[in-house]
Amino acid sequence: MAPLVEVDRLRVAARDERGCENVIVKDVSFEVQRGEVVALIGESGSGKTTIALSLMGYARAGVTIAGGSIAFDGRNLLDMSQREISSLRGRDIAYVPQSAAAAFNPARPLLKQVIESSQIHRLMPVAEAEAKAVSLFRELMLPNPEKVGERYPHQVSGGQLQRLLAAMALVTDPSLVIFDEPTTALDVTTQIEVLRAFKKAIKERGTTAVYVTHDLAVVAQIADRIIVLRDGIIREIDATRRILKEPKNDYTKSLLAAAEPQVRTARSEALQETSTPPVLEVKHVTAGYGATDREGIPTLPVIRDVSLSIKHGTTLGVIGESGCGKSTLARVVAGLLPAAQGEVLLNGAPLPRSAAERTRDQLRGIQIVFQMADTALNPARPVSRILGRPLEFYHGLSGDKRRRRVAELLDMVRLPANMVGRFPGELSGGQKQRVNLARALAAEPSLILCDEVTSALDTVVGAAILNLLAELQRELGLAYLFISHDLSTVKAVCDEVMILYAGQMMERGNRSALRERPLHPYSELLISSVPELRQGWLDGISETVLKEATAGVARPGRGAACSFFERCSVRIPGRCDIEPTPLRRLSKGADIRCQRTEEELMELRAR
Amino acid sequence: MSAQDSISAVEASALPRRRSQLPLAGMIGAVIIAFWVLMALIGPYVAPHQVGALVDNDGFGRMQWALPLGSDYLGRDVLSRILIGARYSIGVAAAATFLAIFMGGTLGMLAAVSRGLIDMALSRFFDALISIPSKMSALVVIAALGSSISVLIGTIAVILTPGAFRTWRALAVNVNALDFVEVARARGEGAGYLIREEVLPNIAGPVLTDFGLRFVFAVLLLSSLSFLGLGVQPPNADWGSLVRENIDGLADGALAVVMPAVAIATLTIGVNLLIDNLPGRWSSSREH
Numbered sequence: 080m081a082p083l084v085e086v087d088r089l090r091v092a093a094r095d096e097r098g099c100e101n102v103i104v105k106d107v108s109f110e111v112q113r114g115e116v117v118a119l120i121g122e123s124g125s126g127k128t129t130i131a132l133s134l135m136g137y138a139r140a141g142v143t144i145a146g147g148s149i150a151f152d153g154r155n156l157l158d159m160s161q162r163e164i165s166s167l168r169g170r171d172i173a174y175v176p177q178s179a180a181a182a183f184n185p186a187r188p189l190l191k192q193v194i195e196s197s198q199i200h201r202l203m204p205v206a207e208a209e210a211k212a213v214s215l216f217r218e219l220m221l222p223n224p225e226k227v228g229e230r231y232p233h234q235v236s237g238g239q240l241q242r243l244l245a246a247m248a249l250v251t252d253p254s255l256v257i258f259d260e261p262t263t264a265l266d267v268t269t270q271i272e273v274l275r276a277f278k279k280a281i282k283e284r285g286t287t288a289v290y291v292t293h294d295l296a297v298v299a300q301i302a303d304r305i306i307v308l309r310d311g312i313i314r315e316i317d318a319t320r321r322i323l324k325e326p327k328n329d330y331t332k333s334l335l336a337a338a339e340p341q342v343r344t345a346r347s348e349a350l351q352e353t354s355t356p357p358v359l360e361v362k363h364v365t366a367g368y369g370a371t372d373r374e375g376i377p378t379l380p381v382i383r384d385v386s387l388s389i390k391h392g393t394t395l396g397v398i399g400e401s402g403c404g405k406s407t408l409a410r411v412v413a414g415l416l417p418a419a420q421g422e423v424l425l426n427g428a429p430l431p432r433s434a435a436e437r438t439r440d441q442l443r444g445i446q447i448v449f450q451m452a453d454t455a456l457n458p459a460r461p462v463s464r465i466l467g468r469p470l471e472f473y474h475g476l477s478g479d480k481r482r483r484r485v486a487e488l489l490d491m492v493r494l495p496a497n498m499v500g501r502f503p504g505e506l507s508g509g510q511k512q513r514v515n516l517a518r519a520l521a522a523e524p525s526l527i528l529c530d531e532v533t534s535a536l537d538t539v540v541g542a543a544i545l546n547l548l549a550e551l552q553r554e555l556g557l558a559y560l561f562i563s564h565d566l567s568t569v570k571a572v573c574d575e576v577m578i579l580y581a582g583q584m585m586e587r588g589n590r591s592a593l594r595e596r597p598l599h600p601y602s603e604l605l606i607s608s609v610p611e612l613r614q615g616w617l618d619g620i621s622e623t624v625l626k627e628a629t630a631g632v633a634r635p636g637r638g639a640a641c642s643f644f645e646r647c648s649v650r651i652p653g654r655c656d657i658e659p660t661p662l663r664r665l666s667k668g669a670d671i672r673c674q675r676t677e678e679e680l681m682e683l684r685a686r
Numbered sequence: 687m688s689a690q691d692s693i694s695a696v697e698a699s700a701l702p703r704r705r706s707q708l709p710l711a712g713m714i715g716a717v718i719i720a721f722w723v724l725m726a727l728i729g730p731y732v733a734p735h736q737v738g739a740l741v742d743n744d745g746f747g748r749m750q751w752a753l754p755l756g757s758d759y760l761g762r763d764v765l766s767r768i769l770i771g772a773r774y775s776i777g778v779a780a781a782a783t784f785l786a787i788f789m790g791g792t793l794g795m796l797a798a799v800s801r802g803l804i805d806m807a808l809s810r811f812f813d814a815l816i817s818i819p820s821k822m823s824a825l826v827v828i829a830a831l832g833s834s835i836s837v838l839i840g841t842i843a844v845i846l847t848p849g850a851f852r853t854w855r856a857l858a859v860n861v862n863a864l865d866f867v868e869v870a871r872a873r874g875e876g877a878g879y880l881i882r883e884e885v886l887p888n889i890a891g892p893v894l895t896d897f898g899l900r901f902v903f904a905v906l907l908l909s910s911l912s913f914l915g916l917g918v919q920p921p922n923a924d925w926g927s928l929v930r931e932n933i934d935g936l937a938d939g940a941l942a943v944v945m946p947a948v949a950i951a952t953l954t955i956g957v958n959l960l961i962d963n964l965p966g967r968w969s970s971s972r973e974h
Binding site for chain 2: 413414415434437439442445447449451454455456457458459468469472473522
């Protein structure tokens with residue numbers, strides 16, 4: 080049988096602001112067989128989304144399909160009229176975008192939006208389409224399939240919304256579905272349920288799919304074949320198993336290598352108990368938004384009773400899912416959000432809660448590096464000013480001295496000296512993050528708060544930033560509070576790790592403690608939710624993990640009871656949800672917050 | 687290829703620096719503005735007639751050699767009146783707008799970066815000011831102080847300030863929420879630095895558009911005050927009052943009513959053409 084999609088020497092060009100042609104997809108040829116799932120994998124700028132969109136005969140504004148042919152079911156899409164293409168889109172070719180929240184109209188109920196394409200193409204009466212949508216909801220394992228369609232987008236979770244988006248795509252029984260990074264914005268535990276639902280739906284319906292992503296581990300679970308792209312050129316096409324086991328192309332190899340960050344050797348000597356106080360100590364901090372009540376707890380508590388300490392020259396990793404309060408913790412330490420209760424100590428001396436009350440020297444000691452390099456640098460100021468200001472502000476440097484120091488800082492973050500005159504808009508993502516880091520270094524701090532510093536970067540570029548952080552730590556003896564949602568990154572770069580859930584500290588220990596059982600039930604869930612770079616991982620997930628993963632994330636509550644109660648598979652009703660949860664020291668050296676004893680956890684795990 | 691190579695390859699793809707220049711439409715706007723500013727300065731010296739001189743026997747006279755733009759309802763030379771009125775329309779309106787933007791804009795940005803109590807107090811104060819009918823208050827002020835150019839400028843500026851405050855505050859609040867302002871705040875910077883270095887350069891584009899809009903408001907407000915007899919005093923007149931006083935000629939399509947309107951239109955279009963086409967950081971269409 081002829082393949083469903085045949086792309087032949089596809090060439091796509093973009094026109095930039097100055098009107099220069101820039102070829103972003105260069106003579107790409109591939110085919111997709113019926114019933115096959117093909118993954119397009121590459122970093123940002125590799126042309127993967129451009130290719131995926133061109134499969135619908137679509138090019139973004141300023142982009143034109145310059146040559147080649149795309150045959151869909153034997154007909155060349157590029158020869159068709161707009162009208163013919165419109166009749167294909169949404170009916171025969173469907174698209175699942177990355178951001179479900181942006182793809183739904185917040186003012187209309189979900190069911191109406193899900194069946195919309197069937198109505199536009201007049202494929203079936205409304206009642207039939209609704210019945211079909213409900214059966215799809217069931218197939219995609221959505222809770223309460225009959226009723227979920229009556230809700231509005233803000234009333235369902237992100238993972239559910241993403242599955243509803245898939246239902247929207249599948250309602251017309253398209254022969255080709257294009258998934259564009261559908262799980263990238265989701266938490267790992269949510270990603271599991273969505274991936275499983277997608278995989279099941281694709282398998283049962285025999286749908287042909289093109290899956291666009293940058294995440295090799297995700298692709299390994301879902302794709303039959305992988306196309307590796309870089310700079311608009313196909314580097315390698317092969318079956319998933321062969322790409323993972325025996326990659327031929329050097330670039331594929333570097334991608335595989337970057338997917339598993341090298342674990343740095345622990346600086347055991349630095350971890351030894353010393354007489355000097357820790358760089359940072361946080362004691363029983365509670366913080367949040369809104370007015371505080373009589374007990375000093377804010378109306379919307381985000382973090383509750385969190386304590387930590389970071390020793391000189393070491394890194395503490397804070398991990399958790401979105402909304403767990405990890406960024407809020409950084410803001411509390413920096414004084415941007417004054418804590419409602421508790422204490423923050425820098426080098427043994429207590430700090431005022433608000434940045435406005437701290438002295439210049441106290442402020443200098445703690446610097447913050449944000450996730451989004453795009454918004455963290457003032458777009459109207461050149462690099463020289465961005466780096467020069469903290470030098471002037473904290474150290475009173477000016478003129479030639481300041482210029483020399485800026486050059487030194489650029490050198491420290493491995494950027495060429497001619498970058499000084501550039502504006503942030505003229506830098507790449509990785510370069511911006513380096514400038515961002517250099518600005519923090521300019522203050523000569525003892526602690527840097529790294530808030531998801533690599534999350535917005537491509538794997539390879541992110542790995543380079545992590546290397547840089549490690550080198551700087553060695554050279555300057557810096558301490559880091561490293562916030563991330565990515566477990567493998569944290570395991571690779573941190574000496575100690577703290578796991579947060581709904582504002583509560585769940586487990587805290589040495590990084591090696593994360594590899595030893597018993598773990599806190601939430602740590603267990605988090606660790607088993609990270610996709611592994613091998614086929615069949617998704618199908619082999621245990622029932623317990625699935626049940627915990629699919630339950631919704633809890634919001635931070637007010638009491639001292641365990642916030643993981645709702646999702647926990649080893650909970651003790653009547654105790655965990657009522658009594659304050661005790662901190663326990665485990666024999667592996669970690670602290671956990673749990674009602675269960677070490678023996679109980681071991682025993683329950685063994686079952 | 688090693689990982690290090692691919693990093694340098696990825697990072698080398700950043701855009702080189704470039705200088706942009708004013709596009710044609712912007713040039714046209716600049717030329718129009720330059721022309722009117724010149725007329726505001728030298729108008730009385732190049733005008734063929736005295737501002738109040740009756741040079742035509744009929745009202746609403748046609749174009750002729752002596753009266754290139756015809757005559758108004760009293761038989762005065764329209765061209766001369768427009769040239770002499772330029773300094774009132776442009777001078778008073780521009781000065782009042784600058785003053786309003788300076789007060790409203792500074793306080794708006796201050797409210798945005800200070801947040802909390804200062805923001806609350808300033809916002810409520812300007813809400814109260816905005817709730818006073820603007821022309822009524824202008825009438826009272828001018829009746830009490832008498833009509834002079836400086837009183838007019840001050841009154842119009844005060845009327846325009848709350849709107850400027852609102853717009854600037856709204857723009858500044860958006861920028862204020864961005865991480866780089868947060869970084870500066872964590873560094874310990876004061877409100878003055880935050881306004882000057884972090885916020886202002888990043889709202890320059892939209893704020894200029896606001897200036898253009900408010901300038902037009904000022905021209906119209908001035909003309910309505912003149913219509914009530916409280917603005918520019920006869921025989922002098924700003925362009926708005928030229929339109930008003932000749933409004934009876936509208937039915938006949940008299941040039942006396944069309945030409946001042948054209949003057950206002952060209953000035954407005956000129957200002958907005960220039961502002962909309964400013965390059966780089968000042969561009970109103972730039973994304974943040």
